[in-house]
Amino acid sequence: MSQKVKKIVLAYSGGLDTSVILPWLTEKYGCPVVAMAADVGQGAQELDGIEEKAMASGACKCVVADLRREFAEQYCYKMLAAGAMYETSYMLGTSIARPLIAKAQVDCARREKADAVAHGATGKGNDQVRFELTYMALAPDLRIISPWKDSSFELTSREAAIEYAKARGIPIPVSKKKIYSRDRNLWHISHEGADLEDPANEPKDELWVMSVPVSKAPARGEHVTITFKKGRPVAVDGKAMAGDVLVARLNEIGSRAAGRTKPRAARSCTRPIVPSRASRWTA
Numbered sequence: 438m439s440q441k442v443k444k445i446v447l448a449y450s451g452g453l454d455t456s457v458i459l460p461w462l463t464e465k466y467g468c469p470v471v472a473m474a475a476d477v478g479q480g481a482q483e484l485d486g487i488e489e490k491a492m493a494s495g496a497c498k499c500v501v502a503d504l505r506r507e508f509a510e511q512y513c514y515k516m517l518a519a520g521a522m523y524e525t526s527y528m529l530g531t532s533i534a535r536p537l538i539a540k541a542q543v544d545c546a547r548r549e550k551a552d553a554v555a556h557g558a559t560g561k562g563n564d565q566v567r568f569e570l571t572y573m574a575l576a577p578d579l580r581i582i583s584p585w586k587d588s589s590f591e592l593t594s595r596e597a598a599i600e601y602a603k604a605r606g607i608p609i610p611v612s613k614k615k616i617y618s619r620d621r622n623l624w625h626i627s628h629e630g631a632d633l634e635d636p637a638n639e640p641k642d643e644l645w646v647m648s649v650p651v652s653k654a655p656a657r658g659e660h661v662t663i664t665f666k667k668g669r670p671v672a673v674d675g676k677a678m679a680g681d682v683l684v685a686r687l688n689e690i691g692s693r694a695a696g697r698t699k700p701r702a703a704r705s706c707t708r709p710i711v712p713s714r715a716s717r718w719t720a
Contacts, residue, residue, distance in 0.1 A: 441466075441468075442466045442468050442552060442553045442580060442582070443468055443551070443552050443553075444468055444469050444470075444471065444497075444549060444550065444551040444552060444553070445462055445466065445468060445469070445470045445471070445551060445553045445554070445555050445582060446470075446471045446473050446542055446545050446546040446549060446551045446553070446554050446555070447459055447462060447470055447471065447472055447473065447496075447554075447555045447556070447557075448473060448475070448538055448539070448542050448554075448555070448556045448557065448568065449472035449473055449474050449487075449491055449496070449499070450474065450475075450483075450557070451474065451483065451484075451487045451490055451491070452557075452609075453595060453598050453599070453602070453609050453618075454557040454598065455472075455557040456490070456494060456598075456602055456607050456608075456609050457592050457598045457601050457602050457607065457609075458555070458557050458584050458592075459472060459491065459494045459495055459496055460494055460495040460605055460607065461584060461590065461592065461601075462555060462582070462584070463495040465589070466582075469497035469498075470495065470496055470497060470555075471496060471497060471498045471499070471500060471545065471546075471549050471551060472491035472494075472496040472498070472499040472500070473499075473500045473502065473541065473542050473545045474487050474491070474499065474500070474501045474502070475501075475502050475504050475534075475537070475538040475541055475542075476501060476502065476503045476504060476505060477504050477505060477508045477534045477537070477538065477622040477623055478505045478508065478509075478622050478623025478624070478681065478684070478685065479621040479622050479623075480621060483621065484501065487499065487501065488501065490607075490608060493606075493607070493608075494605075494607050498549070500545050500549075502541045502545070504537055504538070504541055505623055505681035506679055506680055506681045507537065508534060508537055508622070508623060508624075508681070509623055509624075509679075509680030509681040509683070509684050510669075510679075510680035510681075511537075512533050512534070512536075512537055513533060513623070513624050513680070513684065514668075514669050514670070514680060516529055516533050517670075518668040518669065521533075528625065530620075530622065530624045530625025530626075530627060531564075531620045531622075531625070531627055532563065532564075532567055533624065534622050534624075535564055535567035535568055535571070536567060536571045538568075539554075539556075539567070539568045539571035539572055539575075540571060540575060542554055542556075542572075543571070543572060543575045543576045543579065546576065546579055547576075551579075552579065552580060553579060553580040553581070553582055554572055554576070554579050554580075554581060554582070555581075555582035555583070555584065556568040556569075556583060557584070557585070558583070558585065559585045560583065560585045560586040565583060565585075565586075569581055569583070595618075595630070617629070617630050617631055617633070617644065618630040619646070621646065621647070623681060623684050623685065623688070624684065625647075626646055626647045628640070628644055628646075647688060647691070647692055648691065648692060648694065649692070649693065649694070654693070654694050655693055655694070659690065659693070659694075661673065661674060661687075661690055662674050662675065663687075670683055671683075673686050673687065673690075
């Protein structure tokens, strides 16, 4: 592990964590860093300008991989057919995308002739396991860099990360007053952090992104017909659609209603000072 790293491919979202990890990697390892952004249906607004942002943050190159159709048809549909849930109640909207992103990252590392892959998952949650097990299965020769598990990484609070980004002129999508952590893809969006850390707090109306508060939902219902073939959705209201298009259409219809849950799930890895269960709102 003491061998010098020549090139790193970072799983890059453009969010706060990876926005500061990117320049931190270039400073610590002194090598080129390729930012690999995965389009898993999180929305054009989250990807607009991501190449320019990555380059301004110190990346030598930014690669945007369109994974939407593969995500819907090879991952979400199989999860749906299996009725897969974590601990019988925790929906897999976030976790189901991680192996696909890691797989695309390994493919990118091979094309770019990189010898290391990096991610921005913390050392206390389950995402680190999802990324790293995929790396190990597909490319055991690649070095895995996990900044949050590096004792020299000091950007372990959102406030510290914000100050670090501001000092380097890196644009970030949060502020100290608006500090929710969100994960969005074609299948779902989750929100955590700030006032949501206390389970006694109800979410504020302005929290929602893909749905509306109950007070703003339509008074009348809407009927939607989904056609399945061999356990897979193939059409909405009689119109055949590819997987990513079909799920996007259902999101459009569902955005007019209120549908959400507040799951709690155990973490497979946790530090003693961190609660062993995490809660978040999913819509």
